[in-house]
Amino acid sequence: MSRFIQIILCTTIIFSGCTSIKDFGSSLKYTVQGEYYLQGKNYEKGRETFLQSVRNDPYNPEAHFFYGRFLLAENNAKEALPALRKAVDLYPQKSEYHFWLGVTYGELGQSKKEQNSYKEALQLDKNNLSALIYLGNNLLRTKQYTKALVYYEKALAIWQYSPQPLYNRAVILRKLNRTPEEKLAWLHYLDAYPSGSFAQTAADRLNSLGDQSYRNHKLGARTITLEQIKFVPFSSQLEKSSLPSLDIIGASVSNMPKGILNIVTYQLNNLKLAKKRSLSIRNYLGKKYPDLMAQHRIKASWFDVAERQSILGKTLLLDESVRFFLTKPK
Numbered sequence: 001m002s003r004f005i006q007i008i009l010c011t012t013i014i015f016s017g018c019t020s021i022k023d024f025g026s027s028l029k030y031t032v033q034g035e036y037y038l039q040g041k042n043y044e045k046g047r048e049t050f051l052q053s054v055r056n057d058p059y060n061p062e063a064h065f066f067y068g069r070f071l072l073a074e075n076n077a078k079e080a081l082p083a084l085r086k087a088v089d090l091y092p093q094k095s096e097y098h099f100w101l102g103v104t105y106g107e108l109g110q111s112k113k114e115q116n117s118y119k120e121a122l123q124l125d126k127n128n129l130s131a132l133i134y135l136g137n138n139l140l141r142t143k144q145y146t147k148a149l150v151y152y153e154k155a156l157a158i159w160q161y162s163p164q165p166l167y168n169r170a171v172i173l174r175k176l177n178r179t180p181e182e183k184l185a186w187l188h189y190l191d192a193y194p195s196g197s198f199a200q201t202a203a204d205r206l207n208s209l210g211d212q213s214y215r216n217h218k219l220g221a222r223t224i225t226l227e228q229i230k231f232v233p234f235s236s237q238l239e240k241s242s243l244p245s246l247d248i249i250g251a252s253v254s255n256m257p258k259g260i261l262n263i264v265t266y267q268l269n270n271l272k273l274a275k276k277r278s279l280s281i282r283n284y285l286g287k288k289y290p291d292l293m294a295q296h297r298i299k300a301s302w303f304d305v306a307e308r309q310s311i312l313g314k315t316l317l318l319d320e321s322v323r324f325f326l327t328k329p330k
Contacts, residue, residue, distance in 0.1 A: 027062040034066035046070040061090035077107035095125035217324040229322040236276035250289040259326040268319040271304035
């Protein structure tokens with residue numbers, strides 16, 4: 001083999017120094033094996049396989065790395081720690097090794113070492129998204145809110161829909177009493193993730209700040225978060241942007257074996273408009289979900305007063321609003 005080819009091989013192999021082709025092949029094999037078992041959640045088989053690998057190939061960092069990963073997946077952080085430390089010692093230039101070492105320290109409650117490992121990972125790769133998020137989480141837990149916010153913003157610059165940074169950014173802004181920014185942060189989270197328990201909390205917190213862009217509606221034992229139902233100004237014509245929310249309501253109630261959907265509209269000092277808007281919603285749902293109408297499972301009500309909404313210890317008066325809830329049939 002010519003010297004030129006030897007140089008090419010040495011500069012393309014990912015391990016430090018001029019690692020042999022045999023070592024590179026082993027590491028590639030371990031990577032394929034490890035990812036296969038991890039994706040299949042076959043943690044026991046992975047642990048057994050890589051225990052044998054570290055015995056047969058004790059100087060290969062990838063073998064120790066995956067052995068540690070499987071121990072960690074089996075909630076055995078104490079035994080995973082030396083394996084991941086060994087991977088870092090054998091190949092300290094790999095950001096991923098430092099990240100998972102940090103995760104292990106976190107599982108063991110060693111917060112400062114966890115933080116330092118994430119920082120090491122980021123020194124090697126400033127765009128390590130997981131390290132940015134976990135370092136933000138670490139700083140949030142230790143109430144270093146302003147510092148945590150910096151790392152969440154960096155994570156969102158890489159992936160704007162990253163769920164933890166989106167949600168935790170709003171949490172931090174709430175703790176810092178930065179209300180205008182908090183409102184925007186909850187809206188950004190809900191625009192990306194409008195369903196689930198975190199969305200419900202986000203909607204409640206948004207409402208408590210006087211913003212009704214999203215709202216939770218109780219349908220029996222289920223709570224659904226919806227975008228605000230909007231109408232063309234001074235009319236009962238539904239805005240097209242509100243139709244997907246109504247479809248969620250209709251589909252959800254249709255899939256429930258029983259219960260009457262109540263549509264309640266409030267329009268301060270204008271009973272006529274309140275009635276028209278309530279009937280407009282009922283008519284839309286009745287046409288889109290005719291079984292609900294045929295079974296008399298849609299009821300419309302309307303009031304010319306402000307709705308009193310109790311949310312997170314506050315009582316709000318909503319001059320115009322739409323509310324959905326489920327009642328048992330008589």
